[in-house]
Amino acid sequence: MNRASHPASKRAPRPVHKTPQAPRRGPATPGELALAWAHSARFYITAAKIDQLPFNELPEVAFVGRSNAGKSTAINTLAQQRQLAYASKKPGRTQHINLFRVGSMDAADMLWADLPGYGYAAVERAAKIRWQQVMANYLEIRRSLSGVVQMIDSRHGFTELDRQLLEFVAPRVRNGEVKLLVLLTKADKLNRKESTEALRQAQEVLGELSTEESDISVTLFSALKKVGVADVAEILKSWAAPPELAQALAAAHRQAAAERDAEGPYGDGGAADNGDGPDDEVSPAGA
Numbered sequence: 001m002n003r004a005s006h007p008a009s010k011r012a013p014r015p016v017h018k019t020p021q022a023p024r025r026g027p028a029t030p031g032e033l034a035l036a037w038a039h040s041a042r043f044y045i046t047a048a049k050i051d052q053l054p055f056n057e058l059p060e061v062a063f064v065g066r067s068n069a070g071k072s073t074a075i076n077t078l079a080q081q082r083q084l085a086y087a088s089k090k091p092g093r094t095q096h097i098n099l100f101r102v103g104s105m106d107a108a109d110m111l112w113a114d115l116p117g118y119g120y121a122a123v124e125r126a127a128k129i130r131w132q133q134v135m136a137n138y139l140e141i142r143r144s145l146s147g148v149v150q151m152i153d154s155r156h157g158f159t160e161l162d163r164q165l166l167e168f169v170a171p172r173v174r175n176g177e178v179k180l181l182v183l184l185t186k187a188d189k190l191n192r193k194e195s196t197e198a199l200r201q202a203q204e205v206l207g208e209l210s211t212e213e214s215d216i217s218v219t220l221f222s223a224l225k226k227v228g229v230a231d232v233a234e235i236l237k238s239w240a241a242p243p244e245l246a247q248a249l250a251a252a253h254r255q256a257a258a259e260r261d262a263e264g265p266y267g268d269g270g271a272a273d274n275g276d277g278p279d280d281e282v283s284p285a286g287a
């Protein structure tokens with residue numbers, strides 16, 4: 001700003017003009033509530049192997065997708081946090097399963113699991129196969145898995161790898177044990193006609209998994225233009241544990257931790273809990 005032409009700037013600063021906030025009209029919408037819920041997502045634990053995942057009785061939702069499909073961006077956008085899922089492009093750093101807790105601070109009602117992206121061109125074959133095995137194991141046998149969110153680049157549709165991944169969970173999607181939500185990402189890059197066609201093609205692929213019991217949905221999604229974000233948050237929130245269950249599990253969890261602490265450093269439990277880290281017992285994925 002040019003001072004000379006604004007003598008007013010020499011006087012006491014004037015209050016910054018702000019557009020008055022529109023008065024709130026009534027209670028929050030379901031979409032707003034769901035976004036507030038998703039915003040509570042916080043980092044919980046990272047596991048390099050499936051048997052390092054904690055035993056979990058909460059519904060667990062796995063985010064999967066080909067590398068570069070927009071998975072990290074989608075998670076960050078849903079949680080309205082800039083860096084919840086690390087958008088690292090380095091394959092070596094992303095080959096972990098990261099768990100997040102979602103829901104109220106004292107009683108989470110869901111876990112999100114960010115699974116390694118698949119289909120990196122740069123990864124050597126042996127590493128690729130190993131990680132496909134980890135994903136297959138997780139998707140096939142993780143008991144707490146109650147939903148899968150699969151990110152598919154809307155411009156490319158389902159690739160062979162995307163279909164292979166779906167095969168791992170297909171039995172449990174068909175019998176309704178695992179719900180499936182497909183996000184057609186980067187939808188801002190499609191025009192109306194292309195969007196319709198992308199949806200149609202996805203529905204055709206997913207039709208093969210559809211049964212009386214299955215719960216499968218697909219939506220266009222754009223982190224950039226905020227398309228589908230609130231809808232996705234609403235769907236995920238509807239998969240969360242009911243409050244009574246979440247509170248009962250949290251209470252049981254606190255009690256178990258207190259009992260372990262009471263045992264002291266020489267008890268069966270070994271070292272006393274230092275309090276900075278998850279205190280869940282570690283057990284195989286199928287437990």
Ligand SMILES: Nc1nc2c(ncn2[C@@H]2O[C@H](COP(=O)(O)OP(=O)(O)O)[C@@H](O)[C@H]2O)c(=O)[nH]1
Pocket residue numbers: 065066067068069070071072073074087117151185186187188189221222223224225
């Ligand atoms: N135009 C557009 N680009 C996106 C969107 N979401 C992600 N991207 C871009 O796609 C690339 C891959 O995204 P990223 O979240 O890292 O993918 P990931 O490998 O699946 O985790 C990045 O360059 C993002 O900026 C979107 O909604 N619209």
Ligand SMILES: [Mg+2]
Pocket residue numbers: 068071072073086087088094117
């Ligand atoms: Mg990523």
